[in-house]
Amino acid sequence: MKLKLAVLFGGNSTEHEISIISAIQAIGYINREKYDVIPVYISKNNDFYVGEHVDKIEEYTHMNDLIKKSTKVIWVKDGNKVNLVRYPQKLFGNNVISSVDIAFPIVHGTNVEDGVLTGFLQTLGLPVVGCDVLSSAVGMNKYVMKTVLKDNGISVLDCKVYTWTDNEEPEKMYDSIEEKFKYPVIVKPINLGSSIGISKASNRDELKEAMELAFEFSKKVLVEPAIVKLKEINCSVLGDYENAEASECEEPINSDEILSFEDKYIGGNGSKGGAKTGGSKGMASLKRKIPADITKEQRDQVRKMAVDAFKCLGCSGVSRIDFMLDEETGNIYLNEINTIPGSLSFYLWEPLGKRYTQLLDDMIDIAVKQDREAHKLVFSFETNVLEGVHLGGGSKGSKM
Known part of the structure; x- marks a missing residue:
């Protein structure tokens, strides 16, 4: 029996379009003798869509039209099963589009690749292909x-991090960077990929431009020496x-x-x-x-x-x-x-x-192997700790 494999891509990320390319490319090579593939497109509003068109790259030149002819779904855990359910639901007929056995996120960038999506999928109890929440975030x-x-x-190269608060006193921030490193330096957002917001600075004027650019994409910016x-x-x-x-x-x-x-x-x-x-x-x-x-x-x-x-x-x-x-x-x-x-x-x-x-x-x-290993671990146990607990009212709360 084939496993139902949901391939997720897109999402609220600056690398949204790159995720679409990577995922549709991969979908074309997944072994269809072993897996029933369910492409799941995540819009920039973080809504989930399925349908016969979402795995066709040419459809994404007109995303609004693609969304209109696709089906919006939500994830619903039903006992030991996880289903993709039509939303909003029809009054009559079956609203379950498909069950899902494994999730395969092929996403890039902040809000998706950083463990946020993986954590959501893991709360449903799904095996998830790729890194777990911690390794994704790190x-x-x-x-x-x-x-x-x-x-x-x-x-690794030495580095220093600056925040929006530091940017409120930019000259002081630039002084700090020049005290720490010799030019040239590399400036990059702390949590983006695909070279977005990254630039090289060889003097103070270029440093100012580089920091301003990086802060457009992240609240924290990393500075490190450039290798000439x-x-x-x-x-x-x-x-x-x-x-x-x-x-x-x-x-x-x-x-x-x-x-x-x-x-x-x-x-x-x-x-x-x-x-x-x-x-x-x-x-x-x-x-x-x-x-x-x-x-x-x-x-x-x-x-x-x-x-x-x-x-x-x-x-x-x-x-x-x-x-x-x-x-x-x-x-x-x-x-x-x-x-x-x-x-x-x-x-x-x-x-x-x-x-x-x-x-x-x-x-x-x-x-699949890691999911089997996870089921051998104990994540909860029976306890009577809630018996006899009475929470009083009032602004100060109560003690147990």
Whole structure:
């Protein structure tokens, strides 16, 4: 009997459209002999929609029209089952669109990839493909991630965080940055991906512009030294906290000093590129060298650091971990982790013989395994602690 697999994408995120590309691409490669796939589109208002059109990339050029001809649903737990139910409900007839056995979020960015969506799905009791709430949240927060990794001996660049409150006295903030770091510096929102809001500053005027841009996207901004002679290296990891393996390494080829949103998702796309369903190739369209132009020793170091970081953060499923190689010193630093990477980094596994369909199968198998393990744990127990408790009225409340 096939498992009913809900693939969720979209959401209230600056990376909404990229999520659509990644998910529809993946849907075209999921093993239909093992899974009944239910595409679930999440609008920018965080409403859920299903229907025959939501897995067709061409429909998203007119999102309002797509929503009108799709069915809005809510998630309802019914005993041991989780159903997608039509909302608002019809007075007559069956309102259950489908039951769901496993949830597969393919989402990017704040409000979805940061553990918010995973937490919601877990409260329903669904197995969820990918990272849990904690690893998702830590992976999204660049400062927390760096702190955890640094404490576990994984090399990261020093950094400092500034908030909206600091920005109320901007000159004082700029002084603090210049005392801490030499130019150039990199300025980035603390919790965004896809290079959104990231810029390089080589002097105070550029720093002002960079901070203003980053604060448009986040209440907290991270500043770190820029590596002048930089080579970027990316590596994907598949597994969980017990067992994990590293992919081939890649070297992105960017058109500017910082790999931009356009470099990642727009540049190099042909009008007919993409998955079996058509449309953009997403991160797979990025100009890159695979394998990366690095030594065997550097490749081994990157792959080991990637697995160590993946396990350290308690990740699951597939993540992509981005590194910075300082070509002047030879030092390698972990830059960030993408807990749900664009295109699920399938292109990094194909050189090692793992096709996209197998990669997706492996990710789902890991989620099923972790769900079995979770059912062995005790999350509640019988107690009589509420017997005999009387709560009095009044503004001061009462003591037990």
